[in-house]
Amino acid sequence: MIYAFGRTRICLAAASVLTVGLFSEVAPVRADWRAFVAQGHQPDLITRDLQRYAPLLSQLPPQGTVGYLPPDDWPTADAVRRFYLAEYALTPRVVVIGTTLPSVQFVIVGPEASLEGGGTPGRSSPDRRLTDFALYRYFDNGVRVFRRLQ
């Protein structure tokens, strides 16, 4: 008799839960499927953003604090994401917004940040935010690294 308990009610409950579960999963799975197909063999957004910092790994010291010049659209979600991803890509270096900390010897400037006068290797930058820094490396993806003048 115990095993016969509520057979119909359990089946009814299972049917209702299954219906709700399937119904709620359809739209998100379809959306993920579309994104999956659209993405194809291309990397996702985060991986693409991470790739822009990949060349910096060999150019920066393995540890220490690195400055980050905020882009013109700071603090939009895209700009904040790219800053956080700089830390994600370059850790265990500590990436901080700005250039004023004395411990900052290198500054990353993304292509979204416009600079006054660009920069010339070995010479102080004409941009007032980077007066103590000179262009150190320029990468094809538009990312620049400035180094503090000794």
Next chain:
Amino acid sequence: MTVGSTLALVMPALAVYAMLARLWCRSESAMTSRVLAAALSPGLGIGLASVVYFVLLLLIADHGFAVAADAGIWCVADVWLLAGLLARRGKAPERQARASESAAPVLWRPALGVTAAGCLILLGVVGVSFYLHTAVNPHGEWDAWAIWNLRARSIARGAPNWAAVFSPALDWSNPDYPLLLPLTVARLWAYSGRESAVVPAVVAMLFCLSSLAVLVVSIGRLRGWSVGLLSGMVLLMARTYVFQSACQCADVPIGFFILVTTCFVATGLRAPQPASALLIAGCAAGLAAWTKNEGLVLLVWVVLVSMVPASRLRKLAHAAAGAAAPVSALTVFKLSLAPPNYLLGGQSLSDILAKLVDSSRWTLVMDRLTPLVPRWGAVPGGALASLGLAVALTARVDRRAVAYAGAGLGLVLAILVNYSLVYVITPKPLDWQIATSFDRLFTQLWPTLVWAAFQLSGEPLARVNM
């Protein structure tokens, strides 16, 4: 996943399984106890392995040597525990025979078939959803890569330079958060030799599946297997829970530990021999605190509940013994490595007190949370309504079931009150804080809520003797 990282997962799980099986060999354990041990072992194994790895990194300060020592420790533990288990089984054939006789046979019947099929269908859909979401977002959602996977990378690349890993300059990534998840991922990366994005996804999936297994088995052995499988269906029905599982954040892992704690505290308080149950509950509560700061509330709850009348000091001692390792690791981390938490470090004590006594702030929090709770789950009508319907359809209330359900619901309520308290004193904009955290916080409680609600359904409560 490489052979190395797979071994890194399997070795602690095997040790925990052998340890649980040894603990439960003393009593008349049935097949279900072994299944429950198998369901518990991946999650508890991951947690304990992260504690061991943390200690090794502190002592040895080199990933290569730490991995070698870690592998050695778990190999020895596996061999010792499995040998002990086999020897014990060999010596007590009559007890085994009695145990297998005492195990209730699982009879095939329509309700069981329907719930098993339903569970498998939902599991299949969840698997597809998880795979697609991970393929589109291999690094997880924003919080996953900005907090948990970032910390894992920092540890994997930076330890033992802890100052860089937990720099206060990284306050936007909450460097004071406990380390179970980041250390687990860093440990698996260290074993495999590369930072694969698959590892955090596998860990996330493992915690989701372990939660499902623990829920189904713990309900099934008490209230019947049809109802156990139905509870598993309800867990997976909630879209938000599935989404959060694929996010690679720490909310589903801490949800697993909250579930295990509740389940074993409830069992331990009623069992004639509560030692092993309270040991597991204490261990799970400690690991919950080692996963996220919210887990500290669980520890307090376990202490309070363990001190209910009758041999309370002994019960507390069992729970404390289980929690000792993760709580010690947490204490070392909080006292020597972690920067201050934004809640306490970002404002003065007088600010906090002023917010606490500000009734308008409490009213605001309640106004915001009240409509969110019934809507949680991203399912038609809200997940709570579907849970309530499923339990109402299968309800069979008895006194002991009410006590079990009360323990679980009491804990959920206590944690919800704690979350409200955090919202009241937060220095961040309240609407933003609630909007960005409520879904995740309720996800932590969902498995326990399902467990507590399903205590009121199914067959008459079987007598548990672990």
